[in-house]
Structures are given as structure tokens and as C-alpha cells.
Amino acid sequence: MDLTEYLEQTADNIDRLIHRYFGSSCEDLGRASAHLLTAGGKRLRPALLMLAADAVRKGSSADVMPAALALELTHSFTLIHDDIMDGDATRRGVPTVHTRWDEPTAILAGDVLFASAFEFLSLADCPDNTKVRSVTMLARTCVEICEGQHLDMSFEGCEEVTEGDYLKMVEKKTGALYAASAGIGAILAGGNDAQVQALYQFGRSIGMAFQVQDDVIDLVASPELSGKDRASDLREGKKTLINIRAADKGIDLSGFRRELSDEEIDSLISQLESLGVIGEVRQIAFDLVKFGKQRISILPESDEKRLLCEIGDHFVTRGF
Amino acid sequence: MDLTEYLEQTADNIDRLIHRYFGSSCEDLGRASAHLLTAGGKRLRPALLMLAADAVRKGSSADVMPAALALELTHSFTLIHDDIMDGDATRRGVPTVHTRWDEPTAILAGDVLFASAFEFLSLADCPDNTKVRSVTMLARTCVEICEGQHLDMSFEGCEEVTEGDYLKMVEKKTGALYAASAGIGAILAGGNDAQVQALYQFGRSIGMAFQVQDDVIDLVASPELSGKDRASDLREGKKTLINIRAADKGIDLSGFRRELSDEEIDSLISQLESLGVIGEVRQIAFDLVKFGKQRISILPESDEKRLLCEIGDHFVTRGF
Numbered sequence: 001m002d003l004t005e006y007l008e009q010t011a012d013n014i015d016r017l018i019h020r021y022f023g024s025s026c027e028d029l030g031r032a033s034a035h036l037l038t039a040g041g042k043r044l045r046p047a048l049l050m051l052a053a054d055a056v057r058k059g060s061s062a063d064v065m066p067a068a069l070a071l072e073l074t075h076s077f078t079l080i081h082d083d084i085m086d087g088d089a090t091r092r093g094v095p096t097v098h099t100r101w102d103e104p105t106a107i108l109a110g111d112v113l114f115a116s117a118f119e120f121l122s123l124a125d126c127p128d129n130t131k132v133r134s135v136t137m138l139a140r141t142c143v144e145i146c147e148g149q150h151l152d153m154s155f156e157g158c159e160e161v162t163e164g165d166y167l168k169m170v171e172k173k174t175g176a177l178y179a180a181s182a183g184i185g186a187i188l189a190g191g192n193d194a195q196v197q198a199l200y201q202f203g204r205s206i207g208m209a210f211q212v213q214d215d216v217i218d219l220v221a222s223p224e225l226s227g228k229d230r231a232s233d234l235r236e237g238k239k240t241l242i243n244i245r246a247a248d249k250g251i252d253l254s255g256f257r258r259e260l261s262d263e264e265i266d267s268l269i270s271q272l273e274s275l276g277v278i279g280e281v282r283q284i285a286f287d288l289v290k291f292g293k294q295r296i297s298i299l300p301e302s303d304e305k306r307l308l309c310e311i312g313d314h315f316v317t318r319g320f
Numbered sequence: 321m322d323l324t325e326y327l328e329q330t331a332d333n334i335d336r337l338i339h340r341y342f343g344s345s346c347e348d349l350g351r352a353s354a355h356l357l358t359a360g361g362k363r364l365r366p367a368l369l370m371l372a373a374d375a376v377r378k379g380s381s382a383d384v385m386p387a388a389l390a391l392e393l394t395h396s397f398t399l400i401h402d403d404i405m406d407g408d409a410t411r412r413g414v415p416t417v418h419t420r421w422d423e424p425t426a427i428l429a430g431d432v433l434f435a436s437a438f439e440f441l442s443l444a445d446c447p448d449n450t451k452v453r454s455v456t457m458l459a460r461t462c463v464e465i466c467e468g469q470h471l472d473m474s475f476e477g478c479e480e481v482t483e484g485d486y487l488k489m490v491e492k493k494t495g496a497l498y499a500a501s502a503g504i505g506a507i508l509a510g511g512n513d514a515q516v517q518a519l520y521q522f523g524r525s526i527g528m529a530f531q532v533q534d535d536v537i538d539l540v541a542s543p544e545l546s547g548k549d550r551a552s553d554l555r556e557g558k559k560t561l562i563n564i565r566a567a568d569k570g571i572d573l574s575g576f577r578r579e580l581s582d583e584e585i586d587s588l589i590s591q592l593e594s595l596g597v598i599g600e601v602r603q604i605a606f607d608l609v610k611f612g613k614q615r616i617s618i619l620p621e622s623d624e625k626r627l628l629c630e631i632g633d634h635f636v637t638r639g640f
Contacts, residue, residue, distance in 0.1 A: 115462035
């Protein structure tokens with residue numbers, strides 16, 4: 001099976017579970033909790049969890065399905081709360097929960113998904129000791145994600161953000177949940193410590209790569225493909241690896257915080273490309289994926305291991 | 321040991337754990353998460369959890385300590401998020417987290433405690449199957465608490481709140497976490513289904529009684545004793561059992577929403593007392609405790625069972 005086919009099939013399975021458990025609430029809070037969850041999404045974390053499980057023990061992915069859903073619920077919970085904090089009005093083409101309802105309801109909707117994640121994790125068809133270990137890992141991961149979001153927000157008022165600061169933030173905010181996805185898949189499938197660690201670190205590296213590539217995409221992707229405004233990070237004055245590397249070469253990208261014309265953006269991209277900034281940042285993302293793939297070289301060869309490597313490659317070659 | 325002594329000793333133990341794990345963060349988010357937790361509290365849920373464990377299996381309370389802490393963390397998480405939603409500026413004599421920091425930090429601080437609760441629960445020194453069952457119970461309980469808070473907020477714009485609506489809200493918002501405290505104590509100690517159910521229902525009933533008594537205290541307690549403003553529910557136009565029973569007798573208490581003089585409050589109390597409203601509401605709280613105590617009559621006699629019954633009595637006889 002090729003990766004696209006696999007991802008589509010997993011997304012269908014997760015969507016079915018989501019509609020079964022969250023699709024038909026007649027309570028207001030239930031609808032608010034389901035709102036973002038049922039608005040689509042690539043379901044990459046569930047796919048990673050299931051592939052990791054099958055890579056450790058062929059055929060175990062069916063047993064870990066509730067845990068795969070749990071990771072998607074966790075992701076959705078973080079998005080709902082982040083949208084409140086960042087004041088974002090739309091996501092996935094629909095109004096955010098605090099916009100469609102109100103802030104109190106959005107706080108509660110996130111909390112409901114957070115709690116549900118632990119409920120579904122505890123319902124996986126796996127030995128109890130693996131479920132307890134998974135609960136510990138997911139709980140620690142959620143603390144890390146909060147720390148990452150807090151760090152990200154703190155960058156706004158911060159003059160000097162180093163490359164180390166930025167990578168630490170990305171590791172916590174994005175890498176940690178991908179790490180937990182692969183790690184929990186390995187744990188629930190009965191993997192030994194070396195396998196769990198390898199898959200955990202693999203997830204962390206490719207998750208960080210995903211975010212670094214996102215920064216590149218924000219700048220260079222055409223709005224038609226990405227469905228997002230071009231160069232929103234520049235316009236919002238967000239600190240990314242591109243800003244940091246550009247500053248190293250004497251270009252200050254932090255001062256815009258306003259609308260930019262297409263010509264201005266094109267000119268900036270040319271300048272950054274000729275200075276090698278975009279190439280360097282792409283290389284960091286590639287290196288992270290390469291490192292991640294090295295970590296799982298200890299796993300026996302299998303279709304699932306191949307698909308995991310392909311997910312890593314996909315994270316840094318995708319154009320949107 | 322008498323109840324006061326027992327509660328003081330448990331609170332000391334929980335306080336020690338809190339200071340060990342949350343007392344010395346040098347990160348801003350860590351301090352925000354610890355802020356309310358280290359500002360005191362009666363630690364009633366941990367006490368209930370530990371007594372339930374010992375009532376099922378003498379000596380098991382030492383093993384369940386991390387779970388007892390987990391319940392206090394859960395309680396603290398709900399308070400931090402509720403304070404944002406309700407716009408409250410102080411609690412336990414200190415500024416609320418969103419007042420001392422800001423709303424985004426308070427959302428994250430609550431999320432950190434929520435995640436930490438599941439981490440500590442998974443660290444109890446108990447068989448894995450009991451921990452998995454406890455995770456499921458705590459997760460479901462958190463969903464119920466969110467539903468209760470949402471219901472409570474929905475009452476504000478609601479003309480007609482029935483006694484049934486009110487009791488359902490109290491059951492979810494306050495009863496559920498007391499239920500889980502006693503239920504999880506019983507599960508972790510290895511209780512059978514009948515014991516777990518009995519303690520769970522006991523916790524639910526006395527938790528509801530606690531909240532009903534709170535409504536009475538809000539009205540009649542002297543500010544010197546309670547440390548709160550008198551009749552804040554009346555001034556804020558909150559729906560309580562007192563308002564609902566008063567309305568049955570033709571007295572509309574919903575229209576104040578303003579400062580009330582001591583004379584006005586005294587006159588209202590006299591009126592409500594002569595009509596029997598306060599007595600009736602007190603009786604509901606007493607009946608809930610009586611029902612709860614009946615549920616645990618199936619447990620063998622022990623000091624802990626006696627203390628559990630005394631906690632129930634304390635909930636409805638306390639004056640503040």
C-alpha cells in the first residue's frame with residue numbers, strides 16, 4: 001500500500017469513530033466539543049500511532065484504535081485552547097469554537113476532549129500495564145505541550161529568540177505529541193524499551209521537522225494550494241527559524257506586523273533564497289527527518305516501517 | 321482519632337506532596353499552576369479517597385497517596401478554569417490565576433494540573449487493572465464536571481430553573497468529583513463492585529449535600545466566620561435551591577443583582593425562615609447525607625467507616 005492510500009484509509013477509520021462517539025450530541029457543550037473534530041483533519045497522529053504499533057507487532061493496530069482516537073482528541077483539545085489564546089477566528093475553514101460559541105464554552109469544550117482522550121486511551125484492547133504506561137506518557141506530553149505554547153507566547157514580547165529557544169519550543173509544542181503518538185503505539189503493542197524509545201524519538205524528530213517545514217510553507221506556498229494567507233508569520237511578526245537565520249545574515253524580518261503586497265513578499269523570498277536562508281531552514285527539517293529515520297533502523301524491516309519513513313519524508317517534501 | 325484531627329493530618333500530608341512536586345518551579349507557567357494549589361484548601365477529596373481505601377482494605381491509604389493528590393489537582397484545575405469563566409478576581413484570599421497572570425496563562429495552568437492529575441493517578445502503588453479503572457472513572461468525571469459548569473452558566477440567562485435542573489447541575493459540578501474520590505479509593509484498594517458502587521454513591525450524595533449547604537451558608541453565615549461576602553448569591557442573581565423554594569412560596573429573589581444592606585439581608589432571612597424555606601433546604605442536605613450513609617452500610621464496621629459518616633455529617637452541620 002502506498003502512503004497516500006494508507007493515510008486516507010486511516011483517516012476514514014478515525015472519522016468513523018469520531019462520528020460514532022461525537023457526531024450526534026444534542027447538548028450544546030457536546031456540539032462545541034465535536035465542532036473542530038468533525039471539521040476534517042489529516043489524522044496524522046492516529047496514523048503514526050497505528051503504524052508504530054504494527055511495526056512492533058504486526059496486526060496490533062486494530063487493538064489500539066481507541067488510543068489512536070485519543071491522540072486525535074488531545075490534538076483537537078490543544079487547538080481549541082490555542083485558538084482562544086491566539087485570538088484566531090477560523091481554522092479548517094470553519095469558525096473557531098470560541099468564535100462560534102464563546103470563550104467559556106470553548107474552554108470547557110477543550111477540557112471535555114482532554115478528559116475523553118484519557119477515557120479512550122484506557123479503553124484500548126491492550127494489557128493493563130501498557131495502558132498505565134501510556135497514560136503516564138500522554139499526561140507528561142500534555143504538560144510539555146502547555147509549556148511549548150507558553151514559550152511560544154512568551155516569544156512575542158521577546159527581543160532575542162535564539163535558534164535553541166525556537167527548537168525547544170517546537171520540540172514541546174509539536175514534537176512531543178508526535179513522539180507520544182509513536183511511543184504509545186509501541187508501548188501498547190508490547191514493544192521493548194529500546195523499540196519504545198526509538199519510535200518515541202522518531203516521532204519527536206519528524207514532528208519538529210513538520211513544524212519547521214510549516215514555517216517554510218507559510219512563506220513560499222501559493223495561497224491557492226495552502227488555503228492560507230501567504231507570509232502570515234511575517235505579517236504577524238512571529239519568530240520562526242527563517243527570521244532567526246535571516247537576522248544572522250543581517251536581515252531584520254521582525255518589524256513588519258502589517259499587510260505585505262505580493263511584490264514585497266516576492267522580493268523578500270528572492271533575497272532570502274539568494275542568501276541561502278530558505279535552503280538552510282529546509283536542510284534543518286531534512287536533517288531532523290534523517291535523524292528520526294536512523295532511530296528506527298533497529299526495527300525489523302516491514303511495510304509499516306517503510307510507511308513510517310515515508311511519513312517522515314512527506315513531512316518535509318509536502319508543499320502545503 | 322476524631323474527624324478534625326484526621327482531616328488536619330491528611331491535609332498536612334497532601335500539602336507536603338504539593339510542596340514537593342509543585343512548590344519550587346522557577347518557570348512562570350509552573351508557578352501559575354502551583355499558585356492556587358499552594359494557597360491552602362481543606363483537601364477534603366484526598367481525605368475521602370484515603371478513608372474509602374482504608375474502609376475497603378485497612379492500611380491501603382499509604383499506597384493510594386498519589387491518587388489522593390490527583391483528585392486535589394483535578395479540583396484545583398476546575399477552580400482555575402471556573403474562575404476565568406465566572407470572572408472571579410480572588411479565591412482563598414489570593415488573586416485568581418488569570419488576575420495575577422493573564423487568561424492564556426490561566427488556561428494553560430489549569431491544563432497542566434489536569435494532565436498532572438492523570439500522571440499522579442497512574443503512579444499510585446496499586447495493581448494496574450485498578451489504575452486503568454480509576455483513569456476511566458476520573459476521565460468520565462471530568463466530562464461531567466464540565467457539563468455541570470456549562471449547565472450552571474446556562475442558568476444565568478434562564479427564566480425557569482426547576483429543582484430538578486438545579487440538583488442535576490450540583491450532582492455534576494460538585495457531586496461527581498466527591499463520587500470519584502470515594503469510588504477511586506475503593507477501586508485502588510481492591511474493592512468489589514458493590515463496595516465501589518456504594519462508596520461512589522456515598523461520595524455523590526454527600527458532595528451534593530455539601531453544595532446545598534453552601535447555598536445556605538452564603539445566606540446566613542456571618543462574614544467574619546465564612547471569610548466571604550454575605551448573600552453574594554442573591555447579589556449576583558444566582559439560582560440556588562433557596563431561590564427556587566422561595567419562588568414556590570411566591571417570593572421572587574431573582575431580581576436583586578445589586579448591593580444589599582445588612583438590614584435588607586436580615587429582613588429577607590427572617591422572611592425566608594418564617595416561611596420555612598431555609599429549614600426545607602437544610603432538610604434536603606440532611607436527607608442527601610442520610611441517603612449516602614445508608615449506601616455504605618454494606619461496609620464492615622471500622623474507624624474509617626465511622627469517619628466517612630462523620631465527614632457527611634460535617635458537610636451539613638458546618639457553619640462556614
